[in-house]
Amino acid sequence: MITLPLTTQTPLVDAISHLLGLDGSFGLILSAFIAAFLIGNIMLISAGIAGPWAKRKITAVFTDRIAVNRLGPLGLLIIVADAVRLLAKELIVPEGVDRPSWDIAPLILPFSALLGFAVIPMGGPLQLADPETGLVFVFAVASIASVGVVIGGYSSNNKFSMLGGLRAVAMNIAYEIPLIVTAASVVLFAGSLRLSEIVSAQAAPLIVIAGVTIPSWFAFVNPFAFVLFLIANLAEIGRNPFDIPEAPTELVAGYVTEYSSVYFVLFFLGEFLHVFLGGAIIATLFLGGPAAPISSLSFIPGFIWFLLKIWSVFLFTQWMRAAIPRVRIDQMIEIGWKGLLALSFINLILTAILVGVIA
Amino acid sequence: MSSTPASSQKNIVGISKNGTLDYTKLEKLLGPLVLQKEDHVNAPAFVIRPDSVEEALTLLRDEAGFDHLSCVTAQEYEDRFESIYHLRKYDSPQHELGIVVPSPKNNPWNQSACSVFRTADWHEREAYDLVGINYEGHPDLRRILLPDTWQGHPLSLDYDQNKPQLITLQEHENPLRDTDEENTMFINIGPHHPATHGVLHLKTVLDGEHVVSVDPDIGYLHRCEEQMAQGLNYRYQIMPYPDRWDYASAGLLNEWAYARAAEDLVNIEVPEYAEIIRTMGAELCRICAHFLAVGTFALDIYGDFTAIFMYAMRDREIVQSILEDLTGQRMMFNYFRLGGVVWDLPEPRDEFLSKIQKFLDKIPAGIQEYSELMTTNEIFQLRCVGTGILPPDVARQYGVTGPVARGSGIDYDLRRDDPYGYYENLDWNVVTNDGCDIYSRFLVRLGEVEQSAKIIGQCISLLESWPEEDRIIQANVPRTIKPPADAEIYRAVEAAKGELGIYIRSDGTQQPARFKIRSPCFSNLSTLSEMATGGLVPDLIAALGSLDIVLGEVDR
Amino acid sequence: MTTDPRLNSKLREAFGSSPFILTKFDSFMDWVRGSSLFLLQFGIACCSIEMMHTFAVKHDLDRFGAGVPRASPRQADLIIVPGTIVSKFAPRMRRVYDQMPEPKFVVGMGSCTISGGPFHKGYNVVKGVEEILPVDIHVPGCPPRPEALVYGIVKLQERIINGQRSPVTVDPYELEKFGDLDTHELIEQLADQIAENDLVMRYNWSDSP
Secondary structure (H helix, E strand, C coil): CCCCCCCEECHHHHHHHHHHCCCHHHHHHHHHHHHHHHHHHHHHHHHHHHHHHHHHHHHHHHCCCCCCCCCCHHHCCHHHHHHHHHHCCCCCCCCCCCHHHHHHHHHHHHHHHHHHHCCCCCCCCCCCCEECCHHHHHHHHHCHHHHHHHHHHHHCCCHHHHHHHHHHHHHHHHHHHHHHHHHHHHHHHHCCCCHHHHHHHCCCEEEEECCEEEECCHHHHCHHHHHHHHHHHHHHCCCCCCCCCCCCCCCCCHHHCCCCHHHHHHHHHHHHHHHHHHHHHHHHHHCCCCCCCCHHHCCCCHHHHHHHHHHHHHHHHHHHHHHCCCCCHHHHHHHHHHHHHHHHHHHHHHHHHHHHHHC | CCCCCHHHCCCCCCECCCCCECHHHHHHHHHHHEEEEEECCCCEEEEECHHHHHHHHHHHHHCCCCCEEEEEEEEECCCEEEEEEEEECCCCCCCCEEEEEEEECCCCEEECCCCCCCCHHHHHHHHHHHCCCEEECCCCCCCCCCCCCCCCCCCCCCCCCCCCEEEEECCCCCCCCCCCCCCCEEEEECCCCCCCCCCCEEEEEEECCEEEEEEEECCCCCCCHHHHHHCCCCCCCCCCCHHHCCCCCCHHHHHHHHHHHHHHHHCCCCCHHHHHHHHHHHHHHHHHHHHHHHHHHHHHHHCCCCHHHHHHHHHHHHHHHHHHHHHCCCCCCCCEECCEECCCCCCCHHHHHHHHHHHHHHHHHHHHHHHHHHHCCHHHHHHHCCCCCCCHHHHHHCCCCHHHHHCCCCCCCHHHHCCCCCHHHCCCCCCCCCCCCHHHHHHHHHHHHHHHHHHHHHHHHHHHHCCHHHCCCECCCCCCCCCCCCCEEEEEEEECCEEEEEEEEECCCCCEEEEEEECHHHHHHCCHHHHHCCCEHHHHHHHHHHHCCCHHHHHC | CCCCCCCCCHHHHHHCCCCHHHHHHHHHHHHHHHHCCEEECCCCCHHHHHHHHHHCCCCCHHHHCCCEEECCHHHCCEEEECCCCECCCHHHHHHHHHHCCCCCEEEEECHHHHHCHHHCCCCCECCCHHHCCCCCEEECCCCCCHHHHHHHHHHHHHHHHCCCCCCCCCCCCCEEEHHHCCCCHHHHHHCCCCCCCCEEEEECCCCCC
């Protein structure tokens, strides 16, 4: 039996245990919990701001409106009101739902997204774990989400939900492959699956234009792959033009049609976490992770840059939502299999040749 | 069953040398089928036996070119029931003919016209539902507007409104089930569904995502508009109701339909100045209605309250404020009166007219914006080009009118073909598109907004230069209007959605004895299954959006 | 708020008559529920056009935290009833309302939801939505201007924040099982059309106010 020498570094856990002076296995577990709590909450807060408030405000800007402005400064207190109100609502369990799976489905979505953040380098020691197969891990856990969607869809005993669930399966199969194949081209450049190494591979300067050093972010090195990945990511997180599993005006609310109260919040949260996880993957693979775009700005902590990057990806999804029509289910499958898949393989092969020549 | 477009026929019977209809020739064509000739105010009508409907209508369609069954009116007299088939030609809408089919009081029946005109399907179901005439040979004669369990026929003379009724709600009627026999799924889209533009119910059978069949179930907004109008007087009371038929701010267009029918019934001449104001107001309403169509269509295709929906609403808001200045209300205008309009333009006139002009100046840029956001978008084109196909001969069979017909290449616009108002004297074009798909319907609507703007622009310059002493807004109309007994008229105008026709029969009193509304949306909606069958669910939604129905007008 | 003087236990004497924390929590929950409302995306008739304008650019209902339309009733707090209810729609309307989770609020928009409005003489028209649902706020008008609807919703929010609840009225038209109805001429006529377990709603034009 061959055992690969897999090593997992845990920068944040080490930093916390060092800071608090926690030793031994118990100390390690405790500091791991603290670290996980920290990372989880950062992302939950992001999603909490995005869901009830930022999304409304951004949409309002696109549509010439103001949106919430009566509650607190800029209407920020709507976050409290929305969250508490939704959690305090009646939880309706419709007749004929497939009970255990109906309850599990809403948990899977935020769970899988939060798990994905564990390996994302967010600047400095802010990385929960840095396994050698970090990239594979991220994609593996992120795609669990579609299981949740499917379970939620079929167990709701609602035809609209079921159609939504079926669409989610079709879409995820069609877009997961191009997504990963495109990511593989980045791995060819970086020569590693470890996310921290992918980030550090982007630190070198690419070219200097008029005294400004452009770093060798893979978005600049291989913009073609970047665009491919952005598009496939939109489908992965189910946003326009690929929001067909939810598709209001076609399927009412898709797989969440029957969910109310807490379960709805979990779905809602999970969706936004996935948008941010998608943003985090894009930032890590293509935008240099927590690095500053130009070296003179590197006095700003990497974590801020990281947040900026994932929020701009979120902004991008909202822009798409406001301006791009939804594609039809068959067209979406077609774009996925005939278009993106072929293009992603071409990209992979060309990158392999290029990397081989340079090497 | 195939229809023969009149345009392809060389020898159409019944046209005299000068191009008008020759009713004696038509009578000769029908021969012994004609029992009697009646004179309606709009056109003569032939009385035929209840068992010769199919034969007579086939003859008229194939030989005389009457390819448009615009309306079927059913009514009950003291001594008999009667169905009236109002026939027209798509090529020359001024050629009109009524076919009157009396049937006995104790057993009201007549042959169905479904095999000749497919649009008769829904019209006859409505007649059965409300009046109670049985149509023999009708493939599917059940209630259409009222619930299936309703007792009695409300527009028949002996209907007792005070009787209790029972309405069912079948719960779990079609559960998800695993059966070996069929691999389809029945799904209710509506009556509460974000894409149905109101309370429409589509009984849909799906095979995966493909639509196997779709059956629109209407009547969730049947507000008894015909009964309402039959209980009110001509002079003042009916006018507020048309605003509520097509409530997508197309109020003045609807009011015009009633005004035109009633004015022709009692011979009222509308002053020229009032006609110009009417024309201007009506076209503003058309713009408003088409903007709503654009906005809600964007809602269907884009899937959320996106930018385009909001932009359409923003533009509508401007038109509504102009119309509010003119009429005093944002939506339910009640501005027309028989013989004119209720008041003149608001003072100061210049300010009002320049407000409209300012809006008109912005229209080209607005259309450009919509084109950039929608019609030139690749995904939008993917969704709309080549989907929801409605070939022109099918459209004629279903009595389709308005932008939907013009999007199928049928050059039919009553403003030009059956002139009323001030349209004859203005310079504008009828927008048509041969695409027959969702995309072309959408383009037609955008094009019509431009044409309407052109009409309004001309109206403004006319109004500006109109001499002050000639500003007559109202003809001399008696305080009470009593048309002669048994006068019958069918008159239509080009409303936002198509041919909006009114049939009125008077009985010598101040109130109409029968008031029938021919709604364009009703006929247009009946084509939905033609368009959507075989497509996917999103196509069904897009096709429904492109029909631009307003349930208030479908159900009346 | 006055408390019943009979509530005079030792515990209450020690901590004051109404526990501070609990009343604060109650008023916090009222504030939460009043400040943020998800609407049911739902249109019936003419009023729904003005309702759309209320959401849209100029009037922007979302300023008050009440402008998120949800298509599924399971996620809505507030249903604006924008138009005439007719007999065929009445049971469906009731069903949609029943599908909403508590606490839920109803705003009746327009004259039709108050009394049947201009159509109250119609053989098919339900004279006011209160025949079917408990209504919190009526907004009169035909149709009400968007400003009026905004005012109505803000009033509703005030009421919720102040802890005022409308009593849930007993409705004349309820959904019932067909088998449970008293025998009547009509029931006998329909016996072969409707199954015992089917839900039905009575409709009686003359009995309504």
